[in-house]
Amino acid sequence: MGEGQERCDVLVTGFGPFPRVPVNPTTVLAECLCRSRRLARLGIRVEHHVFPTRYDILDEALPARLAAARPRAVLMLGVAARTRHLRVETRAVNKANRTAPDASGKTRRGAALERGAPLARRSPAPLARLKVGMAGTGVPVRLSLDAGRYLCNASYFTALGRTGQTRPPIQLVFVHVPMPGSWALAPTARPRRRDRRAAAGAGRERRPPLAAMVRALETAAIVLARERRRRRAP
Known part of the structure; x- marks a missing residue:
């Protein structure tokens, strides 16, 4: 990005x-x-930027996109196909999955993602505030300690390492989303509080529709952008 171009407030990756x-x-x-x-x-x-699900993005494409966008906040997205709620990942670990192939059929070599790096890197984002804000849209949200061992964790670990030295810190977080219960993007009515309580007590959660996840993630972007502005204020 050239010096005359405006920085983006939030870079969203998928x-x-x-x-x-x-x-x-x-x-x-x-x-x-x-x-x-x-x-x-x-x-x-x-x-926004959509990366191919390949391990080689960790060395080139991901660092290059972060450098080009110079974002004030980063909202990284990945899919957890078996879950039924949104997961705000609190950390990434320095461990690689050497058996699961990426979209190109390749696997990661070595047990660690980065030699000499810490065992884990934590998100600097206001995680509790993110959870509360996103859940307020009617979508089930949980904080998570386990981002898995696939490209989601690997890209999160890499991005945290690339942005961790900035001051004030870049507000970066990874959110896992489920497969949507409906792919329709038409807005639906926000669930009433009593309906959300009833759904929570009904046992198994339903997969949220795509439109509802958009609302929740918009809220996440707002929280990240405002936190960055708050930390920058004198």
């Missing part, structure tokens, strides 16, 4: 397809957040 997930919802979600009228009305400038 992934493309990979084995057993031919259509990745984070591709659509990242595009929706970039086009969000709600965020635009609040003056939050959003850029």
